[in-house]
Amino acid sequence: MTDETKKKLEDKIIGLVKEYAGKKRFKPIDIVKEMEKEFAAEGVSKEDIKGALKEIMDDGKLVYGYAGGSFLALPE
Amino acid sequence: MPEEVKKKRITDVGPHDYHDYLSPMIKKNYGKWAYHEILDPGTMVHIAENGDKLYTVRMGSPRLVSSSFVRDICDMADKYCGGYLRFTTRNNVEFLLEDEKNVEPLKKDLDKLGYNVGGIGNIVANIVHTQGWVHCHTSASDASGVVKSVMDELYEYFVEEKLPSKVRIAFACCLNMCGSVASSDIAILGTHRKPPKINHERLVNLCEVPSTIAACPTNSIRPEMVGDKKSVRVNEETCVFCGSCYTVCPAMPIADAENDGLSIWVGGKVSNARTKPTFSKLVVPFIPNEPPRWGKAVQAVKTILEAYKKGAEPGERVIEWIERIGWSRFFKITGFEFTKYHVDDFRLAEATMNYSSHARF
Amino acid sequence: MGKKHETPLLDELKKGKWISFVKEMERAAEKSERTEDLLGQVEESYRDKITHWKHGGMAGVKGYGAGMVGRFSEFPEKYPGVKECHSIRLNQTSGFFYNSDVLRKLADIADQHAGGLFNFHGSTGDIQILGLTQADAEDLFQKSAELGFDLGGSGSDLRTPSCCVGPARCEFANYDTLQICYDLTHAFQDELHRPSFNYKFKMKFSGCANDCVAAASRSDLAFIGTWQDNIKINQNEVKNYVKKFNVQKYVLDKCPTKCMWFEGENLVIDDSNCVKCMHCINEMPRALKSGDQKGLSILIGAKAPLVTGPRMGMMLIPFYDVHEDSKNDYEWLKGLISNMWEFWDEYGVSRERIGELIARVGLVTFLEGIGLEPTIDMVKEPRSNPFIKFEDEEAGAE
Numbered sequence A: 001m002t003d004e005t006k007k008k009l010e011d012k013i014i015g016l017v018k019e020y021a022g023k024k025r026f027k028p029i030d031i032v033k034e035m036e037k038e039f040a041a042e043g044v045s046k047e048d049i050k051g052a053l054k055e056i057m058d059d060g061k062l063v064y065g066y067a068g069g070s071f072l073a074l075p076e
Numbered sequence B: 001m002p003e004e005v006k007k008k009r010i011t012d013v014g015p016h017d018y019h020d021y022l023s024p025m026i027k028k029n030y031g032k033w034a035y036h037e038i039l040d041p042g043t044m045v046h047i048a049e050n051g052d053k054l055y056t057v058r059m060g061s062p063r064l065v066s067s068s069f070v071r072d073i074c075d076m077a078d079k080y081c082g083g084y085l086r087f088t089t090r091n092n093v094e095f096l097l098e099d100e101k102n103v104e105p106l107k108k109d110l111d112k113l114g115y116n117v118g119g120i121g122n123i124v125a126n127i128v129h130t131q132g133w134v135h136c137h138t139s140a141s142d143a144s145g146v147v148k149s150v151m152d153e154l155y156e157y158f159v160e161e162k163l164p165s166k167v168r169i170a171f172a173c174c175l176n177m178c179g180s181v182a183s184s185d186i187a188i189l190g191t192h193r194k195p196p197k198i199n200h201e202r203l204v205n206l207c208e209v210p211s212t213i214a215a216c217p218t219n220s221i222r223p224e225m226v227g228d229k230k231s232v233r234v235n236e237e238t239c240v241f242c243g244s245c246y247t248v249c250p251a252m253p254i255a256d257a258e259n260d261g262l263s264i265w266v267g268g269k270v271s272n273a274r275t276k277p278t279f280s281k282l283v284v285p286f287i288p289n290e291p292p293r294w295g296k297a298v299q300a301v302k303t304i305l306e307a308y309k310k311g312a313e314p315g316e317r318v319i320e321w322i323e324r325i326g327w328s329r330f331f332k333i334t335g336f337e338f339t340k341y342h343v344d345d346f347r348l349a350e351a352t353m354n355y356s357s358h359a360r361f
Numbered sequence C: 001m002g003k004k005h006e007t008p009l010l011d012e013l014k015k016g017k018w019i020s021f022v023k024e025m026e027r028a029a030e031k032s033e034r035t036e037d038l039l040g041q042v043e044e045s046y047r048d049k050i051t052h053w054k055h056g057g058m059a060g061v062k063g064y065g066a067g068m069v070g071r072f073s074e075f076p077e078k079y080p081g082v083k084e085c086h087s088i089r090l091n092q093t094s095g096f097f098y099n100s101d102v103l104r105k106l107a108d109i110a111d112q113h114a115g116g117l118f119n120f121h122g123s124t125g126d127i128q129i130l131g132l133t134q135a136d137a138e139d140l141f142q143k144s145a146e147l148g149f150d151l152g153g154s155g156s157d158l159r160t161p162s163c164c165v166g167p168a169r170c171e172f173a174n175y176d177t178l179q180i181c182y183d184l185t186h187a188f189q190d191e192l193h194r195p196s197f198n199y200k201f202k203m204k205f206s207g208c209a210n211d212c213v214a215a216a217s218r219s220d221l222a223f224i225g226t227w228q229d230n231i232k233i234n235q236n237e238v239k240n241y242v243k244k245f246n247v248q249k250y251v252l253d254k255c256p257t258k259c260m261w262f263e264g265e266n267l268v269i270d271d272s273n274c275v276k277c278m279h280c281i282n283e284m285p286r287a288l289k290s291g292d293q294k295g296l297s298i299l300i301g302a303k304a305p306l307v308t309g310p311r312m313g314m315m316l317i318p319f320y321d322v323h324e325d326s327k328n329d330y331e332w333l334k335g336l337i338s339n340m341w342e343f344w345d346e347y348g349v350s351r352e353r354i355g356e357l358i359a360r361v362g363l364v365t366f367l368e369g370i371g372l373e374p375t376i377d378m379v380k381e382p383r384s385n386p387f388i389k390f391e392d393e394e395a396g397a398e
């Protein structure tokens, strides 16, 4: 995965969570499945997506929420 | 955050290596234990192939403990066993002694500090339990208080060996069952009896409607517009008050001071020793909450225990005893009433019917 | 100094012989205003017969989606000390072994950064520290991590694996429960800290059928020690037991398959009919020992009632030579587990445990998905209904 693709992937993930905030709760696994489809042409693997998620979380751009199951949320 | 601070942060180190906390005798005889003997309900000795003897002194704990408790047991471990100790899966503390001479003095010291030594052999084991009013928002009852009340009443069975076999009691304060309730000899379960109360105002922001609907085991939740707001409706005819919806949707609280309480279950078994594992089965559908001492629930547990003690053959677990004498006689002996609530009507209900002409009169 | 809150109901629970959690909370409250307020709030629950914790609210350490559970008081003005009263889970050691040095350090951490209260341990196995705020989280986490204690699981992740005392102090252990638990927990750190499953997933390791960690009834994947060859009999020791108690009645008659009998004074076992239930070995540990070809059985799918009812673990792999695999750091096993997670990721739905998924799609579909063949030990008996779905190729071959 190129740095450029990675940036695009991260923006896309954060964008999705922002767009659907208060409407839909994305589980990490939903995001992984969604991005696998979205970035199939660019040869992005499941591991790449998980790695990107990890970095987003480590940077605190998104956080984990919990309501009967874990989901991705915007930091408060 | 500055880059160098970020780098120093420790993550993903995993659990501590247990080898660091094994005593020299355990390290030496790891995997080479020959047999063990129970000396009394508080003490056992493991004999290694080379003849080494490791003494274990077991002490009960309420599980919810203070840092002072932790320091107490550390002092004891330092004084008598080189600082080595462990916990059991049922929340007991075990001191691991290499010198037999230290066993009695340790037990005396523990007694002086007010700790309970016991829990080995054919005893009532320490009660596995959950958080209750101390730390959880879905509880139908407190956990620690019920456990304390039951253990006070059954104390003699923890410190003396008086039962046909061991009896494992578990407590969970709601159907989520964070304790091992589904398969314990005697289980106490916090039980709601009213459907969730829906806060339509808050539901819009707090809950996701599809996942709330999916959480229900009986398909009792339907989407509904309340005014201009998306919300849900609960079919009170089919709701079984399990609280699963509340777990995913904070706007559907289910706790109810007047109607919450406990139910009692028996005959679960976890191990595969002799017979296959079994689930606990319903004995008392409902007992109201009676803090601080839960007298009726404690009495129900005691009734079961005493009937078992009287009726079971040596070595029989509760379920083996009940299966030998039959459930009808179990209800007769204990005096609990069999009601319509005892007949299963959930997914595998059919499997619990009596497909035979066998009955005891 | 009087107490901050009067607690007449809780005081009743300081009476009696069993060790009192109320006294423990009071001991913690001597050093912690938070725990003083906790006592006040719990007393109020005792009076009102209802919990006073709110649902929801976020808490956690950065980068992790697991290991810390948020808890907020319904009465933050009245009990400011428990406005936030979170708990954090520290991954216990294999077999729950500690020494006084490390426990004292953990006690200091709990005093400095939380309410001085612990659960030793949670029912999954973690050490829980109670009464921290979000502001405490990072320091508490990092100080524990410096001691080599990382956080445990929570949410839709791999929950903290746990194991029985095993070979460290039990003669019945058929494999090294402590090492495998330690190794696998380390291998799956990402799955443990960063929830990415449909729901929770639990693994527990017991060294024999006595199943001291209740793996078969509480974990999605249960590892139960067993052996393939013959029980080793020491006939002299058998004779000693015969002098001590009624071996016929309490051992032989209770063998579930009645595969043991006496020929003269000698005990004979038909090992081909033995189901490795441990009963005879438990009763006569000096006379009987499990065989030399030791390994483990793997059971899958146990869970508590919600949502579709409770499940007991069901046999997936009757015998697995874990000793051989341990030489390669359990590579085969890790692969198998990863395959299961892949299948569950692909076909499971939200909040569906793996046992529920198998029930929904059928065992055979699941086995094909993870690359295993069906065997007779996976079922109690063959099917008794005739609704067989023959596959096209087989019917067409006629």
Ligand code: HEM
Binding pocket: A068, B131, B135, B136, B137, B138, B176, B177, B178, B179, B180, B247, C069, C089, C121, C122, C123, C124, C125, C126, C127, C128, C152, C153, C160, C202, C218, C304, C306
């Ligand atoms: C909502 C608040 C909840 C609280 C405060 C809570 C608390 C806990 C705690 C402290 C443990 C022990 C954890 C450990 O040792 O790491 C635990 C285990 C467990 N929880 Fe919960 N829990 C909650 C919700 C749930 C829900 C929603 C479910 C199921 C749908 C559930 C099912 C379980 C089960 C089955 C265990 C025992 C697992 C085992 O034996 O290993 N809990 N819970």
Ligand code: SF4
Binding pocket: B130, B131, B132, B136, B137, B138, B139, B140, B172, B173, B174, B175, B176, B177, B178, B179
């Ligand atoms: S059993 Fe229910 S009420 Fe008790 S701690 Fe678990 S989720 Fe909370």
Ligand code: SF4
Binding pocket: B195, B196, B215, B216, B217, B218, B219, B220, B221, B234, B238, B239, B240, B241, B242, B243, B244, B245, B246, B254
């Ligand atoms: S309490 Fe249980 S049965 Fe009732 S609506 Fe909620 S999820 Fe359904």
Ligand code: SF4
Binding pocket: C164, C165, C166, C170, C171, C172, C173, C174, C206, C207, C208, C209, C210, C211, C212, C213, C225
């Ligand atoms: S499960 Fe078996 S091996 Fe493990 S501690 Fe219990 S008796 Fe020993």
Ligand code: SF4
Binding pocket: B274, C254, C255, C256, C257, C258, C259, C260, C269, C273, C274, C275, C276, C277, C278, C279, C280, C281
């Ligand atoms: S292990 Fe169980 S099945 Fe095997 S001989 Fe002993 S009692 Fe019988």
